[in-house]
Amino acid sequence: MPPLATPETHALHSTAADILTHLSRSQPAGVPHRIGNWNEEAVLYHERMTEFVKKYQSGEAEVARLRRRVGGARREQILSQTHSYNAPLMLQNLSTKTVLSVDVPEQPTDTYTLTTARETMPVVRCCWTFVLCDDNGNPIEDRHEYAHAHGSSIRYGDKVCILVEGLGDEPMYLKSAQTHLSTNISKYSKQQAVCVAAGRDYTAVWQLEHFELGERPEREGTGIDARHPVLIRHCLTGQCLASDGAYVVRNDFGLEYETTCHTYRHNGTRAELPQNAWFVRTAESVPVEGLQYFRNQGSQQGGSQNGQGRQGQGHLGGSGRYAYAGGRDKIWI
Known part of the structure; x- marks a missing residue:
């Protein structure tokens, strides 16, 4: 038998009804602690959504930052019509069929890691500029004198700096360095790491070689061919730029492959393998x-x-x- 209603129980039920009505409003008040009733989760969810909308409108939400970062790295570029210096080009790996790209991190850092991505259009993160260097790794300033003697096209045997523009205030150069214990080691394959960073020194100097070992001496000094891959050898360490499909990287751009500085060789002939072969892509490719x-x-x-x-x-x-x-x-x- 239910207890008889008294003025005290009536006041208690009225207070509870007022609390539930207050919690179910369109913009309920904050919940400073666990209140232990059925409406608590709805209130907390509404607060989280309100906070997210405020951050999204102000551009501080993580999804908004991701969209800006990915959108900025994927701005379309115009490739060069020929294999020329100081013009945007793309590098496609023969083994993975993917192009050399920069993995732009969430927070700006001094160095960015590299991957090979399935980018089909020329965008900022995968367009590279070749700058001719002398034997000491210094850029050749007198381009007219060199062009008169050798032509303006990229040639086998040239020493170059490879840089990417548009990801920071200044160009970022493709670099690598000798591994030492736990430094300069790639994350997945544990091979010699490669990155892009501002500032040019001898760690950013590379040499272009023909992929065929037997034709390498006779092709030196001739222009590179779009139908034949090239080797990109690091002058300081002697290792070649490589991408291996066995090492998958999951980042904000999707599933990509790790890029390292490591020479893959055939056990019998000691010739380089397709992981080290790169096609230089132009607008005519x-x-x-x-x-x-x-x-x-x-x-x-x-x-x-x-x-x-x-x-x-x-x-x-x-x-x-x-x-x-x-x-x-x-x-x-």
Whole structure:
């Protein structure tokens, strides 16, 4: 049998009803502590949403900062029509079929790490400028004298600085250094690390070499070919720029591959492997699906293209060095 209503119980029920009405308003008051009733979670959720909206409108929310950072790094650029110095170009790895890119962190730092990404359009984070250097790593100031003697195109054997612009107040140079115990080691593969940083010194000097070991001496001094990959060798350590699909990096731009400074070699011939091979892409480069690079194929035929049994004999690269293989990944040559 329920207890009889008294003035005291009536006042208590009225107070409880007033509290529930107050908590269910469109903009309830803050909850300084756990109140232990069924409306508590709704109140706390509303407060979190209100705080998020304020931060988002003021540009302080994490999603807004992410959008600005990614949007700034993906501003479109215009590539050079030719393999020229001091003009934007892209570098695509033969092994991973991805392009060399900068992993822009959430907070600005002195150095940015590198990845290879599936960027198909030229954007700020994956456009690189080659600057010609002398044997000591100093930029050649008199471009007219060099152009008169050698031409203006990038050539095998040249020493260069490779830089990216648009990510900071000043250009950031591609750099690497010798590993020492726990320093200058990449995060995933534990190989020699590579990064971009402001300021130019000899750690930012690289040399371009032909990918084919047998043709390297005779090709030195000739212009690079869009249909043949190049080696980008670090002058200070002798290691080559590399990207390996076995080491996946998850960042704000998606799933990408780690980039290091490490020379992959064949156990028998000691020749460099496709992880070290890079195509220099210009605005005139065209995509070719399922294209793979083979050494010493001669007149041998490649595999089928897209599973349709069509054979290729490497007409794109000459000497049978290209063959078709299945897959949707594209090489721009």
